[in-house]
Amino acid sequence: MSDDKDLKQRILEEAPRFGLDDKFQFACHPGVPCFNDCCRDINIVLTPYCVIRLKNRLQIRSGAFLDEYAIVPFNKDMKQPVPILKMGDDENKACPFVGPEGCTVYEDRPWACRMYPVGLASPRDIGQQGEPFYFLLEEGHCKGFAEQGEFTIREWIEDQGIAEYNEMGELFKPVSLHPFFDSGDLSPAKMDMFFMVAYDQDRFRRFIFGSTFLEKFVVPQERIDAIRTDDVALMKFGFDWIRFALFQEPTMQLQGMYTDVQKRERDFFQQLKEADPNNGNQDE
Numbered sequence: 001m002s003d004d005k006d007l008k009q010r011i012l013e014e015a016p017r018f019g020l021d022d023k024f025q026f027a028c029h030p031g032v033p034c035f036n037d038c039c040r041d042i043n044i045v046l047t048p049y050c051v052i053r054l055k056n057r058l059q060i061r062s063g064a065f066l067d068e069y070a071i072v073p074f075n076k077d078m079k080q081p082v083p084i085l086k087m088g089d090d091e092n093k094a095c096p097f098v099g100p101e102g103c104t105v106y107e108d109r110p111w112a113c114r115m116y117p118v119g120l121a122s123p124r125d126i127g128q129q130g131e132p133f134y135f136l137l138e139e140g141h142c143k144g145f146a147e148q149g150e151f152t153i154r155e156w157i158e159d160q161g162i163a164e165y166n167e168m169g170e171l172f173k174p175v176s177l178h179p180f181f182d183s184g185d186l187s188p189a190k191m192d193m194f195f196m197v198a199y200d201q202d203r204f205r206r207f208i209f210g211s212t213f214l215e216k217f218v219v220p221q222e223r224i225d226a227i228r229t230d231d232v233a234l235m236k237f238g239f240d241w242i243r244f245a246l247f248q249e250p251t252m253q254l255q256g257m258y259t260d261v262q263k264r265e266r267d268f269f270q271q272l273k274e275a276d277p278n279n280g281n282q283d284e
Ligand code: SF4
Pocket: 038, 039, 040, 044, 095, 096, 097, 098, 099, 102, 103, 104, 105, 106, 109, 110, 113
């Protein structure tokens, strides 16, 4: 069993389970002796919405953000690509966004940073039945549990601005937790497509508007106008497209003449190559 799976198993079996109205004692502020200790050598998973918030904060395109600030680890147990924040490669392994005064992208920090030290566990992660629950990550280096402060989980979610991230995360669940992944594997080409649509939003936008993509689907003009400039609208459109293209869900409507599934797939990947010969990682 991998370390990651082992940790999940232990949390599911041993961690005290918290509901939304359960309280915990905790406070974090620049006066704690461990200030910034948690912003190094850590796996921060980036959701599609985290990428949007951070790349817009930095005023760069998604491809440049992913190249510079993310890595996409992969092993044979992984069913889909999941970017994580790239820590420094020196021995300190600091987050690229941590400064002497704390997080320099605080208002746009990722979901995982907002949640810490609260964790959210899903029994489904290791193939068990049951409801998701919250737990506390009480790590030795974190002195916040000795500080005067009390929150319910609900108050923590409110205090850390997590609700908006959760709302966007709910939209991603029909994609990321799709039953397809219980037994199916994405081909390398589909894996790349999944990554582009879910995380490399600017590359996906270039593909949509740089190919005949929109000629093949019935998309209301209002939605086309929105996805041209609005990253969240594009993200939602992308989720619909993944569900349609990879899981054959009726989330998009084809123009009448374009219903041959195999031809559609062949054309899609051909167009992807033509519209984006450099894999979309060049930012114009
Ligand atoms: S993004 Fe901010 S809060 Fe998150 S690890 Fe980096 S510095 Fe810390």
